[in-house]
Amino acid sequence: MELFETIQQEYAIRALIASSIVGITCGILGCFVILRVMALIGDALSHAILPGVVVGFMLAGHSTLAIFTGAVVSGLITAMLITWIQRNSKTKEDSSIGIVFTGMFALGIIGISWLTKKQGIHLDMKDFLFGNVLGVSNNDLWLTALIGLFVILCIVVFFRYLFITTFDPVIAITMGISTATMHYFLMFLLSLSIVASLQSVGVILVVAMLIVPASTAYLLTDKLKIMIIISAIVGFFSATSGLLVAIVLEIAPGPTMTIMGVFAFGLALLFSPKKGYIINYLREKKRKQAIDVEDVLKAILQISERNQLSLTLIKEKLGFSESKIERYLRKLRNKELVEYNNNTISLTEKGNKEANKLVRAHRLWETYLSDKLGLSYENLHEQAEKYEHVLPSEFLDEVEEVLGHPTVDPHGSPIPTTEGEVIEPSTITLNNLGPDQMGIINADQELASELWKMGISSHSHLKVIDNTNNSISFAIGNYSYKIDKELASKINITLIEYKLARQD
Template sequence: MLDLFYAPLTETYFQKALIGGSIIAMVAGVVGSLVVLRRMAFLGDALSHAMIAGVAGGYLFMKLAFGLEAHAPGMLLGSLIAAVTTVALISFVSRISRVKEDTAIGIMYTGIFALGVVAVSIFRHYIHIDLMHFIMGDILGVADIDLWVSAFVGAGVLSVLILFFRHFQLATFDPVMAASIGLPVVLLDYLLTTCVSLVVVSAVSMVGVILVVGLLITPAATAYLLCDRLDKMMALSALFGVTSVVGGLYLCVWLDSAGGGAIMLFCTLQFLVVLFVAPKYGLFFRWMRLRNLVPQQAVEDVLTTVLRNKKPASVDIIRKYAVQGKNLVKVLKRMTQDGLLTQQNQDYALTDKGYKEAHTVLRAHRLWESYLESIGTPETEVHSIAHRLEHLDQAQTSAYLDKKLGSPKTGPHGKEIPAKIP
């Protein structure tokens, strides 16, 4: 059993894939947190696709100028130029026309991607790029130069994020305030876009277009389900990225499948598990909260029923005038836990807190009855309509009705309208 985990670690290709993938996953996870919070996921996809034009241009230039093939620094520089050009064109189109930014992203990245494909096909005698390798990647065939490039780029990007963390944080959550205190919000946007471009550029040669987008978005989205603080989200996102790489590589070896696909599959499954079990935003706990949820209207109906009874009310009385069916037990239990009711033998009485709330609802009900009578509502319908309206924003509505009606003391049925409790 242990051989299943230990044997792959003895292979050089697995070690390189593990190191390179983990570096990319950590940096992509940290940057991806800002990408997810700023809703820039589509931009990451656009940059990764548009890079093929930069790769082709860098390859062609190094081949014709220096006679070098597959020169990593040259293709890296070309990719970065393509990414920056894509961002500049997207910004230009969205600013000078009525076309929205998401539409401009779709137009520009497909156009530049197409330019790269055409360039590769036209100069196929000079450019020897496997487009399938570019799209799908080859995590199991990581070269030493790829490791060095990813390490340097990762260190540079993380340094920028650490140095300007507070600036990015403020510009992400409240850009208006950031601008008002003098932060260069536009410059920070371009700096973040440059960081995303560098991560994408350094990762595509190892993991391909599809996987780099996945590592940029999915681990960050997984961490987003578990925490509400940016620093914790970044740390968790990096952790989920690394576990995706480790789990995916083992899955790849055990199933003899494509490395990039296995990593992305493991990453997605990881997200789905967290989506289901996350304690605050997970589907299971959300279902549990909804299951235990008690409607406010039912609570207020019980309170007024007990108040009108003028003594502890039995379950039968509450069921007759307030809540019917199986929900009554759940409502009474929750109200007792919230300190609105207290149980006396088999009956329920109001606590001081419950009395104040019941008093407020009853006052709203009788003010509504008075108002409905004043506008000519048939007497037979006054009570039922007021029963529905009494739950609406009681404090402000009651104050408005009381002023409009001249602070009446009794309702249309001769019953006293309770005074407002200070």
């Protein structure tokens, strides 16, 4: 009841109207500030107007118009100084901003100290720094309203120019739009908004009114016009709710407005449908689970080719707990990819094709990483695992096209077709290969040991150089080898075949 009585007072009504205007104006303008990465400049201008306020006061006393004019001029001088230092020295932009705004702010503090001591005038720095919205006069309210209306009108009229210079300054220049002019125009509007916000939140917190609502809106949409509307609403909410809470709790309104804005940002950060932390966490969890399910499906195929399927073997291969594997098996069963009853596991026809598609993706990526990026065989498997789940099948078809439709991977294993069918590759003994034919060594353990002593490893890629009556010469990488025909007749070779010519 006390709150309703308070907000019916004339000073409270003025404060509520002024806060609303400031919240909406700063929210709208703030969208361009954060999209142009000008948050630091906004902070700088909010501090740098202090000398202008002092000069305006020295010339015309408590005249609202004089203080307003001085503050705006001071803001424009600051913007030009920052640009001049940046262009005429090797100083970085952020350093230029820091140098100018601290220097201007220090000048303002010195001016206020001089006025206080020499002229006997009392200026309350606390109100300047943190605002005093409950002390807004009718003149202050009119000035705030006119500034707000002017800023919003300028953004509506020059929206096209602000849009193009914000997102693509190069195209703006080709269209004959001066990006420098629009930059200084935005600095002018920014200075106006800061002056309008002085009485409400002060120079320290005005940057929050510019950045927080716009940052909140940025989390909620990717469209600029909608972002501006949302930012204006959040700015209005922050200012009005902050003022009401401050009245109820009898605390400073300026900081409370900022806290309400940060609260709104926190909600957006957590619950935004596209960029919120919780949504991203759930999306990532779902993606990881889908990858795990696919890994289980692929593991079933690979284990069934060698052993009798069991939960234990799947657990040993993937390192998952039995409860997790059982949960994933039930998901696969619901998709009709596996049959799972009483610990009996088998792939359905549909599941076999889907599993082979995963194997196809893995082996194509191994081939690409080996042939195009020169990755060593030892690292192929781990790297291919990262890509096989995340890229669409259309992209995988392009990879296959680039590779020339290979039939085997770097280890000599067959690459399934797009339909998930496996065609066993052609195998021939080394002694039957002719010059320039290529293949992959596929030796048993005993023969592999013998080849290892000669410096030849199983699964190596070779290219035949010459085949004579008594011996055969071939190259593996940069090394050449020559062995007799008897040994060559024992070495099985998986032929590397291509439907299209390689473009190496």
